[in-house]
Amino acid sequence: MSEKYHYNTITAALPYANGPLHIGHLGGVYIPTDIYVRYLRRKEKDVIFICGSDEHGVPITLRSKKECISTQEVVDKYHSIIKECLEKFNISFDHFSRTSSSIHHKTVSSFFKELYHKDLIIEEESKQFYDEKEGQFLADRYILGVCPYCKNTKAFGDQCERCGIYLSPNELISPRSALSGISPILKETFHWFLPLPNYEAFLKQCISKKFWKTNVYSQYKSWIEGGLKPRSITRDLNWGIPVPIKEIENKVLYVWFDAPIGYISSTIEWAINNKKNWKIFWKNKCTSLINFIGKDNIVFHCIIFPVMLIAHGDYILPRNIHANEFLNLENKKISTSRNWAVWLHAYLEEFPNQQDVLRYILITKMPENKDNNFNWKDFQIQNNSELVGILGNFIHRTLILTKKFFFGIVPSPSTLREKDRKVIKTLQLIPDNIGSLIENYHFKQALNEFMKIARMGNKYISEEAPWKRHKHDYMRTKTILYISLQISGMLTQLSGPFLPRTSERMMKMLRIKALPWKLLKKKNYSYLMIH
Numbered sequence: 001m002s003e004k005y006h007y008n009t010i011t012a013a014l015p016y017a018n019g020p021l022h023i024g025h026l027g028g029v030y031i032p033t034d035i036y037v038r039y040l041r042r043k044e045k046d047v048i049f050i051c052g053s054d055e056h057g058v059p060i061t062l063r064s065k066k067e068c069i070s071t072q073e074v075v076d077k078y079h080s081i082i083k084e085c086l087e088k089f090n091i092s093f094d095h096f097s098r099t100s101s102s103i104h105h106k107t108v109s110s111f112f113k114e115l116y117h118k119d120l121i122i123e124e125e126s127k128q129f130y131d132e133k134e135g136q137f138l139a140d141r142y143i144l145g146v147c148p149y150c151k152n153t154k155a156f157g158d159q160c161e162r163c164g165i166y167l168s169p170n171e172l173i174s175p176r177s178a179l180s181g182i183s184p185i186l187k188e189t190f191h192w193f194l195p196l197p198n199y200e201a202f203l204k205q206c207i208s209k210k211f212w213k214t215n216v217y218s219q220y221k222s223w224i225e226g227g228l229k230p231r232s233i234t235r236d237l238n239w240g241i242p243v244p245i246k247e248i249e250n251k252v253l254y255v256w257f258d259a260p261i262g263y264i265s266s267t268i269e270w271a272i273n274n275k276k277n278w279k280i281f282w283k284n285k286c287t288s289l290i291n292f293i294g295k296d297n298i299v300f301h302c303i304i305f306p307v308m309l310i311a312h313g314d315y316i317l318p319r320n321i322h323a324n325e326f327l328n329l330e331n332k333k334i335s336t337s338r339n340w341a342v343w344l345h346a347y348l349e350e351f352p353n354q355q356d357v358l359r360y361i362l363i364t365k366m367p368e369n370k371d372n373n374f375n376w377k378d379f380q381i382q383n384n385s386e387l388v389g390i391l392g393n394f395i396h397r398t399l400i401l402t403k404k405f406f407f408g409i410v411p412s413p414s415t416l417r418e419k420d421r422k423v424i425k426t427l428q429l430i431p432d433n434i435g436s437l438i439e440n441y442h443f444k445q446a447l448n449e450f451m452k453i454a455r456m457g458n459k460y461i462s463e464e465a466p467w468k469r470h471k472h473d474y475m476r477t478k479t480i481l482y483i484s485l486q487i488s489g490m491l492t493q494l495s496g497p498f499l500p501r502t503s504e505r506m507m508k509m510l511r512i513k514a515l516p517w518k519l520l521k522k523k524n525y526s527y528l529m530i531h
C-alpha cells in the first residue's frame with residue numbers, strides 16, 4: 001500500500017437481496033474485505049468501509065412470485081437477514097445501506113441524467129423477446145434457454161450459471177419464458193446503451209492494472225480482446241429505478257447500472273448521518289478506492305463501472321479490484337436454488353458465539369487463486385487441532401500459570417537466554433510481515449504467519465515446562481512466563497483483523513488495548529495484571 005493514500009474507500013460487493021447469505025459470500029468477499037479494513041484502521045488510515053443490499057433486478061421479482069409476497073416484502077425481508085448476519089460475523093462496515101433507499105434513487109437518477117444530457121449514452125431500437133401470455137418483455141432472467149457453449153438447458157438470458165459465460169438473450173437456443181414457459185415472440189422496443197467501445201482506449205490507459213490479481217486481469221483482458229459492444233442500461237420492467245426521462249413509462253435502469261452507484265450513495269448516506277464530507281472518499285485524487293468482489297462480478301467492476309465513472313467525470317477510478325474465485329461445499333458448487341449451502345443464519349443458530357471459528361476456517365479455505373472447498377470434516381479437525389489445540393491451549397496455559405505462580409502479575413524476567421532472545425526477535429518482525437501480507441491481499445498466508453507465532457509459543461512453553469521448573473528454578477520460571485506473556489500479547493494484538501471477537505476476549509483477559517500497528521514491534525508487556 002502506498003503511503004501516499006491517506007483516504008481509503010473500501011467497498012464489498014453488494015449482496016443481492018433475494019436470499020440469505022452463505023459461507024461462499026462470507027469467505028469469498030466479506031471476510032477478506034473486513035481483514036483489510038480492520039488492518040487499515042490499525043494503521044491509522046482514514047477508511048470508509050461501504051456496502052449495502054442490492055435490491056433491484058429480475059431475480060427479486062421472480063422470488064416475489066415464488067414466495068407469493070410483494071417485491072418490497074422480498075427486499076425488506078432479505079435486507080434484514082443479510083444485515084444482521086454480517087453484523088453478527090463482525091463485518092465492520094461503516095455503513096450498510098440499500099439500493100431501494102431514496103438517496104440511492106436520487107443519486108442514480110442524477111448520474112443517468114448527467115450522461116443523458118451530455119449525449120454520452122445512445123438510444124437504440126431493437127427487437128426483444130416478449131411473452132404474449134404475460135404481456136411483458138423478457139429481460140435477463142425472465143428468459144431461459146439452452147446455453148450455446150455448454151448446452152446447459154437452464155441458461156439465463158444474461159448468464160449461464162453452469163459455464164459462467166455472460167450471454168445476451170438472442171444467443172440462447174430454444175428460448176422460453178421463465179414466467180409462462182411459452183416460446184416468446186420478438187417485439188420492437190427501445191433502450192439506452194453505454195457505448196463501451198468509445199472507452200476502450202481510456203480503459204487501457206486510465207486504469208492501472210499494476211495491483212490486479214491474475215484472475216481479474218485475465219477476465220478483463222479477454223473482454224477487451226473479444227471487442228467491447230455497447231451495453232444496454234435500461235430494461236422494460238417495473239421493478240427498479242424508473243428511467244428519469246419525462247414521458248418514459250415502464251422502463252427502469254438495469255440493475256448493474258444502479259448497483260455499483262450504490263457504493264457512492266451509501267457513502268453519501270453515511271456522510272449525512274455523520275456530518276462528514278463524502279466527496280473526499282470519491283473525488284479526491286489522494287484517495288485509494290478498492291473494490292472487493294467475487295469472480296462473477298469482475299466484468300462489471302473492471303469494465304462497466306469504470307466506464308460509467310469515466311463518462312460521468314469527477315470520480316476517482318478504482319486503484320484495485322480484488323476478486324476471489326468461488327468456494328464450494330463438500331466439492332459441489334454452492335447453489336441457492338438447489339439449497340446446497342451452509343447458510344450463515346443457520347450456522348449462527350447451530351454454533352452460537354462461534355463466529356470466529358467459521359471466520360478462521362474460511363480464511364484458511366479462501367479461494368484466492370482458484371476455487372476452494374469447505375467441508376465439515378476439516379472444520380472439525382482445524383477447530384480442534386489448530387484453534388483449540390494450538391492458539392487456545394497456549395494462551396490458556398500461559399494465563400493459568402501466571403495466575404498460579406505470580407498472582408496474575410507479569411513477572412520481570414531474569415537473564416535472557418539465546419532462545420528467549422530469538423523469540424523476542426521473531427515478535428519484533430512479525431507485525432510488519434503480517435501487515436505486508438495483508439496489504440498485498442495474501443490473507444491466507446497472513447493468518448498462517450499468525451498461527452506460526454502461536455505454534456512457536458506452544459513449543460516454547462512445552463519445552464520450557466514452567467509447571468515442572470517453578471519448584472527448583474523460580475527465576476527461570478519468571479522469564480519463561482514473561483516471554484510467554486509477550487507472545488500472548490502479540491497474538492492478542494495481531495488477531496484483531498482475523499478473529500475480532502477472540503481478540504477482544506483476549507484483550508480483556510490480558511487487560512490490554514488494541515494498539516496502532518506501527519507500535520506493535522516495540523511493545524513490551526510488563527507491569528501487566530491479567531484477569
Ligand SMILES: Nc1ncnc2c1ncn2[C@@H]1O[C@H](COP(=O)(O)OP(=O)(O)OP(=O)(O)O)[C@@H](O)[C@H]1O
Binds near residue numbers: 015025292327335
Ligand atoms: N460460492 C461463492 N464463493 C465466493 N464468492 C461468492 C460465492 N457466491 C457468491 N459470491 C460472491 O459474493 C458476492 C455477493 O453475491 P451476490 O449476492 O451477488 O450473490 P450471487 O453471486 O447471486 O450468489 P448466489 O447465486 O449463491 O446467491 C458477489 O461478489 C459474489 O461474487
Ligand SMILES: [Zn+2]
Binds near residue numbers: 150152160162163165
Ligand atoms: Zn453454459
